[in-house]
Every structure is written in C-alpha cells, then in structure tokens.
Amino acid sequence: MELCDKTIHELNGMLSKKEILPSEIMNSVLSRMEKTGGFRSFIKVFPEQALELAVRQDSAPVKGALAGIPVAVKDNMCIENKETTCASHVLKSFIAPYTATAVLKLLGAGAIVIGKTNMDEFAMGSSTETSFFGKTLNPWNKDMVPGGSSGGSATSVALGEAIGSLGSDTGGSIRQPASLCGLVGLKPTYGRVSRYGLVAFASSLDQIGPFAKDVEDAAILLKAISGYDVKDSTSVNREAPDYVTEMKKEIKGLKIGVPEEYFSDGIDEEVGSCVKKAVKDLERCGAEVKNISLPHTEYAVATYYIIATAEASSNLARYDGVHYGLRENAGNIIDLYKKTRSVGFGDEVKRRIILGTYVLSSGYYDAYYLKAQKARTLIKEDFSKAFDDVDVIITPTSPTTAWRIGEKTSDPLKMYLSDIYTISANLAGIPSVSVNCGFSGGLPVGLQLQAAHFNETVLLRAAYSFEQMNDYHKKRAFSGK
Numbered sequence: 001m002e003l004c005d006k007t008i009h010e011l012n013g014m015l016s017k018k019e020i021l022p023s024e025i026m027n028s029v030l031s032r033m034e035k036t037g038g039f040r041s042f043i044k045v046f047p048e049q050a051l052e053l054a055v056r057q058d059s060a061p062v063k064g065a066l067a068g069i070p071v072a073v074k075d076n077m078c079i080e081n082k083e084t085t086c087a088s089h090v091l092k093s094f095i096a097p098y099t100a101t102a103v104l105k106l107l108g109a110g111a112i113v114i115g116k117t118n119m120d121e122f123a124m125g126s127s128t129e130t131s132f133f134g135k136t137l138n139p140w141n142k143d144m145v146p147g148g149s150s151g152g153s154a155t156s157v158a159l160g161e162a163i164g165s166l167g168s169d170t171g172g173s174i175r176q177p178a179s180l181c182g183l184v185g186l187k188p189t190y191g192r193v194s195r196y197g198l199v200a201f202a203s204s205l206d207q208i209g210p211f212a213k214d215v216e217d218a219a220i221l222l223k224a225i226s227g228y229d230v231k232d233s234t235s236v237n238r239e240a241p242d243y244v245t246e247m248k249k250e251i252k253g254l255k256i257g258v259p260e261e262y263f264s265d266g267i268d269e270e271v272g273s274c275v276k277k278a279v280k281d282l283e284r285c286g287a288e289v290k291n292i293s294l295p296h297t298e299y300a301v302a303t304y305y306i307i308a309t310a311e312a313s314s315n316l317a318r319y320d321g322v323h324y325g326l327r328e329n330a331g332n333i334i335d336l337y338k339k340t341r342s343v344g345f346g347d348e349v350k351r352r353i354i355l356g357t358y359v360l361s362s363g364y365y366d367a368y369y370l371k372a373q374k375a376r377t378l379i380k381e382d383f384s385k386a387f388d389d390v391d392v393i394i395t396p397t398s399p400t401t402a403w404r405i406g407e408k409t410s411d412p413l414k415m416y417l418s419d420i421y422t423i424s425a426n427l428a429g430i431p432s433v434s435v436n437c438g439f440s441g442g443l444p445v446g447l448q449l450q451a452a453h454f455n456e457t458v459l460l461r462a463a464y465s466f467e468q469m470n471d472y473h474k475k476r477a478f479s480g481k
C-alpha cells in the first residue's frame with residue numbers, strides 16, 4: 001500500500017518511529033495526483049509550496065496531531081494570499097486577506113495544505129456539477145457524481161490525493177459526498193467549529209467538518225479544528241473532549257433509535273438493507289435498538305429550501321462588482337451590479353437568490369419564511385424528544401448511491417430531494433456523521449448517525465464500533481488504472 005492510501009493515524013505512527021519522512025508522504029500524494037488526472041477534485045493545487053513545507057519538516061519535525069499530513073481544503077474557506085473562488089466566476093481573482101480559523105488550526109497542528117478543492121458553486125448543490133471550473137467525478141466510477149457540494153474534498157481523500165480534508169455542511173454537503181465516495185464525513189454540532197473565514201451560504205446552518213478514510217482520522221481532524229473563536233460569535237466556548245480516547249470505549253447498553261420516516265418511499269432497496277444490516281451489527285456490539293418516530297421529517301426539505309435560500313439571498317448580496325472579485329464594466333452603478341451578477345453567478349445560484357428574495361418579500365414573509373422557522377422548531381423538538389430515549393439515531397445518509405452525471409441537473413426538485421436525510425441535522429444544529437456501510441453495484445453506501453448537541457463523542461463511539469466489525473473502510477477507490 002502506498003503512503004497516500006494510508007490513514008492519518010497510521011502515518012503518525014510511522015512518522016514517530018522515524019520509518020518515514022513528511023516529504024515521502026507529500027511525494028506519494030503528489031505522484032498519485034499525476035496518475036489520477038481528470039477527476040477534477042481540485043480547483044488549485046500548491047505542489048511546490050507543499051513539498052517545500054514537507055521538506056522543511058523533514059529536518060525540523062514539528063509537534064502536532066497532524067504533523068506532516070497533506071490536507072485539502074474546500075475552496076470556500078479563506079487562506080491568506082490565495083484565491084478563494086467558491087467555484088464561482090463572480091469571485092474571479094479574489095485573493096483572501098486572511099486565513100479561516102479552522103484552517104489555521106489545521107496548520108497549527110502541523111498539517112500541510114496541498115490545495116483547494118472543487119465544489120458546487122457557493123456550496124449550493126448535491127453533486128458538484130455546478131462548479132464554474134467543471135464537474136468533479138466519482139472516485140469509484142467516473143460516470144457518476146461524487147455527491148456535493150464538497151465533492152472535491154471527498155474525491156481527493158478517496159483517491160489518495162490528500163490524506164484528509166475539510167468540507168462545509170449546510171444541508172448535507174459533507175455527509176452526502178462522504179456517503180457517495182465511501183468515506184467518513186462529519187458535520188459537527190453548530191457552534192463546535194468556528195465559521196470565521198468560511199464564505200457564508202446559510203449562516204444559521206453552515207458548519208465546517210472533516211472528511212477521512214476512517215473514524216479515527218475523523219476524530220483527529222475534528223479535535224484539531226474544534227473550539228471557541230472570538231471571531232465567530234456563534235462558536236461555543238466548550239472544551240472539545242479527547243475524541244480518539246473516548247470513541248474507543250465500548251457501546252454496551254447504548255440506545256440506538258431507528259426512525260421509520262427515514263425508510264420511506266424513494267429509498268433504494270439495497271441502501272435500506274445495508275443500513276438495516278448495520279443496525280444488526282451495532283446490536284451485536286451490545287447496543288439496544290428501538291424504533292422511534294421523527295414526525296416532522298416530511299417538512300424538512302421544504303423548510304430547509306426556504307431558510308437556506310432566504311439566508312443565501314442576503315449573504316450573496318455582497319457580490320456586487322464593487323467589493324469582491326469580478327467587475328463588469330457599465331455606465332452606471334446599477335448596471336454594474338446587474339451585469340456583474342448576471343455574468344458572475346451560475347443558474348443554480350441565481351435560482352436560490354430569486355427563491356430566497358421571494359420568501360423574504362413583504363407579501364410572502366409570513367406565509368413562507370416565518371412558517372419555515374416554526375417548522376424548524378418542530379423538527380428540532382422531534383430530535384430533543386427522541387434524545388430523551390435514545391443516544392444515537394441511525395438512518396441512511398442518502399436514499400441512493402451515486403447517480404449518473406447529468407441525471408438530475410435538469411430537475412432541481414429531484415436534486416433537492418436527494419438531501420432528504422441529511423438536512424434535518426442542520427435545521428436542528430445536531431452533530432451527524434456518515435460512515436461507509438457497504439457497496440451496491442460497486443458504489444459505496446453511507447450510514448448516517450446523529451446525536452444530541454455537543455455529543456460528538458457518542459456519535460464517534462458508535463461509528464467506531466460499527467467500523468471495527470467491518471472492513472469497508474479499508475477499501476480504496478484508486479485501482480491504479
């Protein structure tokens with residue numbers, strides 16, 4: 001197995017025994033990139049800089065949980081003096097003046113950023129097909145989508161082009177691509193990780209989180225990026241536990257809830273049976289399984305697409321041709337705004353801005369936006385009640401495995417419905433993780449676990465126990481072809 005196919009914890013062990021050097025890991029990742037070609041995981045790679053930093057660590061080893069580890073960062077997180085595009089033409093030539101806190105924390109732990117990954121434009125999408133820079137392809141099958149919006153962050157790790165990565169999750173954008181690419185993807189509790197330097201899509205839902213090859217790596221990355229930040233008033237001042245130690249504790253007596261609403265029509269049969277088998281595995285580890293109900297689940301997609309678009313329409317008002325990136329010439333300021341926004345945004349982003357502006361407009365505010373906020377409260381209460389009885393809720397991450405490129409692009413509603421199982425966690429603000437629980441037709445299937453606010457520990461513990469019973473996480477997408 002090449003170094004780029006190993007996990008962070010394996011590489012940490014080898015580095016500390018001095019069996020390998022950081023530059024060897026970096027060279028392995030860089031040479032993998034030459035072989036993979038065409039998946040478009042990255043918008044920008046920094047090979048020289050990354051190698052130089054790795055070589056520097058060879059002779060002057062740094063301390064930290066991620067020392068010498070090449071990581072990739074979704075291109076909606078700022079890195080000082082580097083372009084941040086959000087995969088949009090509207091941010092053309094925008095150079096970030098500072099680095100996002102989550103990225104600074106990775107660097108502080110010794111990680112080396114290898115590049116910025118491809119994504120749906122402004123993180124709006126479920127397939128990484130709306131990127132201005134071209135579609136990312138699924139690492140297991142090039143005819144399929146990798147999921148989205150953090151498709152590049154997922155594909156890069158699955159192919160060994162990075163050892164771990166960061167994505168952002170507003171309605172599933174970490175967990176769903178993790179599911180479709182056979183990785184672990186974790187959305188932390190809202191407030192666990194600072195959003196400072198993350199370009200805002202829907203501020204009450206956005207959260208940064210890791211992609212990893214296994215649960216232990218996800219725990220290491222989560223620990224590295226967690227914590228209070230004075231620069232993000234929504235980050236919470238609460239110590240992050242030592243996830244790696246905590247997750248290895250046994251799950252005997254852990255109560256697991258299986259909500260009936262997540263196994264309804266539209267779910268692929270094999271996906272359903274992989275998830276049910278996973279529930280049995282957890283039962284064999286000593287967990288107690290209960291059927292539960294989250295009765296307002298059916299309103300989640302509608303609620304999300306009102307709140308997320310409303311917030312997006314406000315957040316995206318700043319791209320006006322004056323403040324950032326692209327500026328189209330025009331005779332007066334209004335035409336400058338119009339031209340810049342018409343040329344700069346893609347269709348899906350425009351659709352969201354129009355939808356969001358509509359639901360916030362005076363005549364429709366009560367009927368849509370206000371009502372959606374009330375529905376959001378009900379969805380949140382469903383979870384609070386459920387967590388009185390169970391510790392973890394288990395569902396599929398996505399109703400299907402990866403679909404064909406182009407299959408859903410002409411039907412936005414079909415695309416939105418693919419987020420049906422992931423969106424509620426964002427509305428409720430709870431932590432949630434996706435782990436690989438099998439394959440169907442050669443494509444990975446994801447198991448989603450959800451826990452109460454700030455209970456990432458129990459989430460990781462259940463995910464880790466499940467992983468120990470299977471070897472799905474040991475399979476690698478890159479076959480050498």
Ligand code: GLN
Pocket residue numbers: 123124125126148149168169170171172173174201308419
């Ligand atoms: N697919 C969802 C959307 O399009 C979620 C995106 C995300 O989490 N960034 O809004």
